[in-house]
Amino acid sequence: MSGERVERRLAAVLAADVAGYSRLMGLDEEGTLARLKAVRKAIVDPSIASHRGRIVKTTGDGMLVEFASSVDAMRSAVEIQRRMAQHNPDGPHDQPIEFRIGIHIGDIIFDDNDIFLYGGFATGRCKRPSVTQADLDRYNATRTLMRVGWNSDEPTFRQLLTSQIAPTATVEQAAAFNIIQRKSTSPENAVRFYETVSNFDITELLPKVSAPTLVLHVREEIMQPVQEGRRLAAAIPGSRFVSLPGKNHALLENDPGMPQFLEEVRQFLETE
Numbered sequence: 001m002s003g004e005r006v007e008r009r010l011a012a013v014l015a016a017d018v019a020g021y022s023r024l025m026g027l028d029e030e031g032t033l034a035r036l037k038a039v040r041k042a043i044v045d046p047s048i049a050s051h052r053g054r055i056v057k058t059t060g061d062g063m064l065v066e067f068a069s070s071v072d073a074m075r076s077a078v079e080i081q082r083r084m085a086q087h088n089p090d091g092p093h094d095q096p097i098e099f100r101i102g103i104h105i106g107d108i109i110f111d112d113n114d115i116f117l118y119g120g121f122a123t124g125r126c127k128r129p130s131v132t133q134a135d136l137d138r139y140n141a142t143r144t145l146m147r148v149g150w151n152s153d154e155p156t157f158r159q160l161l162t163s164q165i166a167p168t169a170t171v172e173q174a175a176a177f178n179i180i181q182r183k184s185t186s187p188e189n190a191v192r193f194y195e196t197v198s199n200f201d202i203t204e205l206l207p208k209v210s211a212p213t214l215v216l217h218v219r220e221e222i223m224q225p226v227q228e229g230r231r232l233a234a235a236i237p238g239s240r241f242v243s244l245p246g247k248n249h250a251l252l253e254n255d256p257g258m259p260q261f262l263e264e265v266r267q268f269l270e271t272e
Helices: 021-027 029-050 070-090 133-149 156-165 171-184 187-199 203-208 226-235 258-271
Strands: 008-018 054-059 062-067 099-111 114-117 214-218 240-244
Touching: 008 021, 008 070, 021 029, 029 054, 029 070, 062 070, 070 099, 070 187, 099 187, 133 156, 133 187, 156 171, 203 226, 214 226, 214 258, 226 240, 240 258
Parallel strands: 214 240
Antiparallel strands: 008 062, 008 099, 054 062, 099 114
16 A cells, blocks of 8 residues: 555535426526526525535536535535525526535545545435334434433433444543534534434435545444445446445544555545
C-alpha cells in the first residue's frame, strides 16, 4: 500500500432533489428550469452559504452539499423548506418546486470534487419494507429516551446509541463518544436528526448516480444492517459492493476491517 494518505473526516452530507421533476419538465420545461434557477439563486444557495455548507456536486435538479456540522445541515434544510413553503404560492398552483432533502452523517472520503460514502443506506428504518411494529415501538421509545435524557449528566441514555454505533469500543472510547454526543447538539436537534434519518427514502435518486461508486459496509453491525448497503449498491449503476469484517458502524482504528477499508479505497481512487 502506498504512503499517500486518504483524506477522510466526519461530516454531514445533505442530498436534495425536486419532487416530481420529470412531471414538471413535461408540463413546462423552460418554465421549470427558469423557476428552479431562480429558487436556487434566491433561497437554496444563500441558505447553504449562510450555514457554512459547500456544494460538492449538482445533478440537474439534485445536489450534494457538505457541512462540517449536522446542526448546520439541519438548520439549512429547515430554512430552505420554510422559505419554499412561503415561495410556492406565488407560482403555478399545479407546478410547485418542492425539495426532498435527506441528511447523512459519517466518515466521508474526499477526492477532488467527489464524495465517497461508507456505511450508507437509501431508506430510513421506518420506511423499509421489513419494518415491524416492534421496530416502530423501539423507534418511538428511542426518541423519547433521547428527548428526556440526552442532556443529562448521567450518560446512560446516550450510551444506548453509542452501544449500537460502536459496540466493541473500549470504555475510554465509549466515554469520549458519549461526551461528543452531548456537546455536539441539543436534545431537540438530536431527536430531529434521528427522526430524519429514520424516515427518508432516496431510492428514486440512486439510478441517477453517474459517478464511479464504491459501497463499503461492515458485515455484523447492528446500526444499519449490511443488506441495506447491498441494496444501495444494487441500485447504483456500475457500483461495487465490499463487505468488511467487524461490528462497528463507526470504524475504529483497531477494527479488523480498517486495513481492508483503506486498501479498497486506495485501489478505487487509483483506478478511477
